[in-house]
Amino acid sequence: YCILFLQRRGAISYDSSDQTALYIRMLGDVRVRSQVGFEPERRSSHPYLCIDFRTLHSKRVHRLLSFQRYLHSSRLLRGIPQQMPLHILDEDYTGQARCMLDKVGNWNFDIFLFDRLTNGNSLITLTFHLLNQYGLVELFQLDMVKLWRFLVMVQEDYHSDNPYHNAVHAADVTQAMYCYMREPKLAKSLTSYDILLGLLAAATHDLDHPGVNQPFLIKTDHYLASLYRNTSVLENHHWKSAVGLLRETGLFSHMPPEDRSDMERDLGSLILATDISQQNEYLSRFRLHLDQQNLSLTSASHRHFILQMALKCADICNPCRPWELSKQWSEKVTEEFFQQGDIEKKHHLEVSPLCDRETNSVGNIQIGFMTYVAEPLFAEWARFSDTRLSQTMLGHMGLNKASWGGLQQELSSASEEADPTTAATKDGDTAGTTEGTSSKEIPQGSNVS
Template structure:
């Protein structure tokens, strides 16, 4: 300690890049205000003048050659004086930033570093901490010991009675790998030659980023949605069946429709849908958008109260892809256009799962159906928009498909959803926020399910079935389930607080059921 100045030497590896990285990090912390009254001075054995200048450009106040002689050390305090009396301190920006902005590359570096820091901080805060991924021990599905189990799971995956609640954690993961490895065999994706290890690493990271503690929005729900979308795509013959070698890319055709959704989707769109399905709720905190907005969480503020969770899921999914080297298309030339198209599809698919936009999507789907019947309609004019409506329709159906599964499966999903809402109700009470009627049990389970089928599920599945006849099989399940819930309501007694068929024009029940799944 001399003259109020404290000297600290930071020892690092000898690698010069590491030294510059450290300098960049220190300067970033200074610019954010995390490090106060720190002046970085580089001390090194490196006598290369280019390196010395680079250090100064990266924000070092000075460069001293090692070993440092005592008489040089005595003058280091002069740097402190120079820095704190410099005219640049009168501006609102730290001196280091202004100097580095003189170089465009450094400025970009600064922007990207801050961006990365922000993304990582948000994701670390909201997702479970990722433990090291156990890739070497991950089962190869074609190994002798796995074949029998793989075949059993393949049969389950091709059945609409698929019940992910009945599967072990390992089997859930096997199902995901079966579907993705199968999709990788599509012509357009085979060309990308993505390694099995990269795929497994990424999928394991996705699994870890879901909160197991959520009764509903957990990895089991993600696998359920993935299987539903996989089932739809196989029905539409956009994916071959798991048990057939070849397939014809054709689907059922409705008489009047001149243009068919099946004809507009390419292999990369199919893969984007699968990816969006497994990642559409990644990192979900177990409370809905309303809760995040009402309690004014930083996440809600970040996204200005609009599709808060969905925006967060998209960001987390792409962050994991980047972090674990899962590259579908390079984000640089010559593949940048393909990458940006692919990214748009995934982003739009996940944003479409925001239930606040539910009725807008139902309207869009109906209008698309009319356009597709028109004689002079040319889909290539607005191909991207038309594709987004189809993709949105499919993932929305998959996201709430549990209401259209056989009743015993639909009921188990309804049970865990109510559990999650009850937990949210406890938090709302604790924070002094208004507690929703579904969150404190004021609405009976049969009533909430009947309302959800009437106001959300049936209008969606009906309009999608008209556009895509292959989805039509779900309508029968919905009708049976509605009747079963209705019978249950009668046998258990009418203790619900909501009146249906209200002629008052009050649409409060509409909002109530929108609140159910988001």
């Protein structure tokens, strides 16, 4: 992969020894960097230039992209409460969900259980609760019907068919964002506007995610890649989709136009910060601020930057959760990678890094992700906010990394026992003596370089 990625030019500068940048590049390739203005996405105006990723999954796809939703006759009345009631299973489940919301600030909050207790409406229920808990509905004079409709539409525009990038992930990120905003440094500094913006950005940060990554969209000449000139393609789409729903519901229509414009711009700034290809840029800037000790949370621009870093942490905090939660997320994100790889194989495309289920494993992908992406970020976050929560997250990540390492070792041992040729070669009994056998014919595992 070093040779392949060194031939490309993008947002990150690195040499072959920079394994962190290489791993980040494997997760989200950006080939062209350019400034993209705010151009609204036109429904149904962009033809599919090559592969339509929505039709490639083996299971039936029930929805179109959000900006094409009006083509569905069944969605003409979308967002109206009578069309999409939030049925709770029974009073016992409702009561348990309410009990969980009393502990929504706990780091071991089980979002999977909460989603079951709310009958798949974890994002709506959680976001509404947090907005109400902070008093933001009353403070910003939000119309309850418009707010409810907006949240219903946000949850609806996440793809439930995605193993990872779905509404439950958005709810999990929103809960993590809430935990970070409750940290002492932020709790005493953030304004109500900051909190509203942070919660909305967390809830919408992956809106309408297609379940494939940016390199896939670029190499298939997808119209989204063309629209955003191969630059933060998914993040731009999430942002514009969120703005579209805000405008459609008129959630902030009672505000002055300049305030609405500022809200949309700041929302985009937070969502665009989640682009993994810009990880090193944000991390370097964060580290420089901490080294120079010049972060001032009385400054609106510095508070906004910390919100960006908090959202970045919330977006990739899965390795920092307790093992029973972290493991589920790891398996889900890896399955989404592998599904993309299956599509690429089916259509004779080059399989993206980390997406080949035959040469990668959950453990190796997670160990690489923790080493090159999560650990550097959360180490700096702990420097900024040296609290019990930060130490808890680092502790969980260390234990989770060790657990994946142990599982990988068990798999490797089992593989060697099942393949006597490998064991013999390892002992030196047959190395270089078996004619017609090369190292390429021996299973090599899936270590991330």
